[in-house]
Amino acid sequence: MRVVVQRCKNANVLVDNKVIASINKGYLLLVGLTIDDDYEVIKKMAKKIINLRIFEDEMKKMNLDIKSVNGDILSVSQFTLYAKLDGRRPSFSKAMEYDKAKKLYDVFNKELENYGIKVKTGRFGSNMMVNLVNDGPVTIIVDSEEL
Numbered sequence: 001m002r003v004v005v006q007r008c009k010n011a012n013v014l015v016d017n018k019v020i021a022s023i024n025k026g027y028l029l030l031v032g033l034t035i036d037d038d039y040e041v042i043k044k045m046a047k048k049i050i051n052l053r054i055f056e057d058e059m060k061k062m063n064l065d066i067k068s069v070n071g072d073i074l075s076v077s078q079f080t081l082y083a084k085l086d087g088r089r090p091s092f093s094k095a096m097e098y099d100k101a102k103k104l105y106d107v108f109n110k111e112l113e114n115y116g117i118k119v120k121t122g123r124f125g126s127n128m129m130v131n132l133v134n135d136g137p138v139t140i141i142v143d144s145e146e147l
Helices: 041-049 098-113
Strands: 003-017 017-021 026-032 062-064 071-078 119-121 129-143
Touching: 003 041, 003 071, 017 071, 017 119, 026 129, 041 098, 041 129, 071 098, 098 119
Parallel strands: 026 071, 071 119
Antiparallel strands: 003 017, 003 026, 003 129
């Protein structure tokens, strides 16, 4: 599993030119699942992301987690995080197949909510337009292979 965590001032997702989800302060997560992911990976990744201390405290030091700042999460599925570039055209053979990925993506978002965080989502499998105001900018990549 690979998740791009972007600390944001606000973010939203549009499908068919309509906003389907939006947040203010929090994280925009771009979530990619690979063929080896399972429930244990999901649990570890959710815990890691919730406990990231990438919000600034009163001393302007990254020391606060998302719960400490009452932030929300906008989670967007992003199978292209597992693109393999052997040539000029990407292959997605390492990305999890659609049905299994949809189920694990939903489990991941529920797991984040279990920490008391409000989670909004894009529409899995849809063509989405994602907008954000990146705060910092702060962008962190969390990869299950590194846990």
